[in-house]
Amino acid sequence: MSITVSTLTKNIKGIDLYLEIHQNKDAKETFVLLHGFLSSSFSFRRLIPYLTEKFNVIAIDLPPFGQSGKHSHYQYSYYNLAATVISLIDHLEYRSVYLIGHSMGGQIALNMMLQKPSLVKKGILLCSSGYLGAATQSLRLLSYFPFFHYFVKRYLEKSGVKKNVENVVHNKMIIDDDMLKGYEQPFLNNEIFRGLSRMVRDREGDLTSDRLKAITTPCLLIWGEFDRVVPLHIGKRLAKEIPNAKLVVLKEAGHLIPEEKAEEVYQNIYQYINEKPVN
Template sequence: MAVNEEHIYSPGYRLNVNNVQIYYEYYDHEDPEAKVVVLVHGFLSSTISFRQLLPYLTKKYKVIALDLPGFGQSEKSTSFIYKLTNYGQLIIDFLDQLHIQNVILIGHSMGGQICMHAAKKAPERIKKLILLGCCSYVKRASRSLIACSYLPLFTWGMRSWIQRKDVKQNLLAVLHDTKLVTEEMIESYKKPISEAAFIDSLIRLLRHREGDMCSQELKDIQQPVLMIWGKEDQVMPVKTGYRLKHDLPNAELIVYEKCGHLLMEEKPLEICNEITRFIEQDEQKAANQKETS
């Protein structure tokens, strides 16, 4: 992918993918053969959630981080159908437009489910998956709640709920180390959810989002999968990680002590080291076999 050198660390780019404006950041690498990793954020989040991980990953790889439709700086589309499978297809179409063939996907929380959908759709292009506190086994919203979402007062109620949400308290709930929560961090995470149209996107996601993949569907994902979990994760308890490891044919699970759901903020260096080991292990095995042959 040709990117002007002076724009490597620019604030970001915009790309029209299936009539939706997508915001993304691209970090080039001096090695033209460096692998490409794509970062996919979770629910109520954006590229900001990878801010601590990026400085480590960009030393080793070409890195792309994007805001999903409805989140961050991407379009709050009224035409996009906010289903996980459609998000997965959008990742593939996004890569098509950038003329990128082979990537490793890294997904946090809901982004992990989206990465798995992309992996099922394009197994020849998605070489490996890295799932961080991956959202799993969540069912679709009830019919009654979906029906209520069409009532005139529902949007007002949702907007009031978002306005009342204390970003600081939310961050404290997803982090084990509460000392990490600073005013700068609060402002960084508050900005992407402050846009008025964000509420409408959340309502569409509530209506459209299907349930997470079931055990049988997960067995179809044949790529190597690295799962990393925080033992103190209160959003997706670690027992979910063990269940997911059982259902995925080719997965390993690493659990960090004293770490919550937003583990990229708490363990960025450790996560990057595990990611590097996981990505490079095939090459290392091949090199070892060559030496012994």
Template sequence: MTLNREYIEFCNVKVYCEYLINNKPPLLLIHGFASSTYTFNLLIPLLKKHFSIVAIDLPGFGRSEKSASFVYSLHNYAKIVACCIEHFKFKHVTIVGHSMGGQVALFTAKMIPEKINKLVLLASSGYLKRPNKSLIYCSYLPFFRSFVKRKARRKEVKEYLLDVFYEKSSITADHVEEFGRPLQEDGFYISLIRLLRHREGDLSSDELKKINTPTLLIWGEEDRVVSVKIGHKLVNDLPNAKLITYEKTGHLISEERPTEIYNHIVSHALTQNEK
């Protein structure tokens, strides 16, 4: 069973999709900030035994269009996901979101709750505020793009990866190549700046309390990007959530614990929904 790979236009933006559609329950995978479908490269071969799979690169990231007109807000990312669900004619879908992709999944569940069967949030971002006004103002200055590019390229890609892996020996040349790819594209920096301008704050505690979708939270206890404390807060705010944590595991949990996560996704997604 080979994945299809193609660009599909959602909301006037060309979105890179990897998918395998069969007669099995649908699963939609959403990566995090500055990442891509590669986040799930170890999970997809396992998950496709049990699910129809769709993985997308969010606009501005991976192989998707780096549009200079798209409004890079969490709300609009959720609209992209909703369009994707409509395109593939899914009546109900389970969403797996990593890091910022977890927040996009929550926005989607708020937007179209009737379409979302379950959520699996892997080290999801949460409770981030909108960037401060002075930084947004600076983003309109002529030199700002060059500043962002220099700052991003100041460190080697492997140095960034050291922050997201607990087990440093797990970092491979493929990781360096895939996570370093966007740093070579000028469009990536335009997208970053527009995301800085447009990204609203994460859902508030009051908004989270209204999301009744059954949700599984999975975290690495040594996550240095999104602390496991966020997971504990989310599990208290989401009415129908459960939290699982792993010792000696960092932020890129899909790479460090693929088999365990696969088993949890299967168990969570395929149990009968109470709705």
């Protein structure tokens, strides 16, 4: 098995997208990975080695996170983020892919399935965001103030990286310095807070029940039993409303299952994509 890793930045729909391409010379299928809110492609670091045993992997930093662009003129709606990722995949000349979305990345993945169903063979939703509304009107109005991004920065600094990481894992023993540094890295660039201010304004809320019921792509939902960020009842509701969906619950796991349960996540994904459709 020969794996080559390349990193590049592509300007798509007016924003720079940073991506890592893990190429397995023997693989025919490709996974695209979309991370969650306040995160980056770093969150898939433990899952990627399992995936690349048999597949190609494209891990994307969604703007304004990670090493992707943080421009205040870009529209950070889920619809536009999904359209941007679709344009990137088209630009890279992939005709169909498997799609993995964690947390917020799950909502963007679902938007992609609605916008271009033919692109996604199967969707994998890891503790996907669900049923969240848009920001309040007052908060959206505040986002227009020139110094709003400073308030966003102070709010996030108040909670701190360690506290946020502790909230998304069930087993706190896995937290080490490398993990904390990895999740802190995106916030060392102050421009991210300008992008987050615009995202507060643009985020239109999660897909409604009617829109979820229109998704035709087969979806596997994998959830942590003790997810405190997106509780299991959200996964159960999504599994009922997405027409062709299956839910798997991982024991002794929290929200950040690509870190906590990478091998189990992979085993469930591999089994699912090799299942033959039921007639």
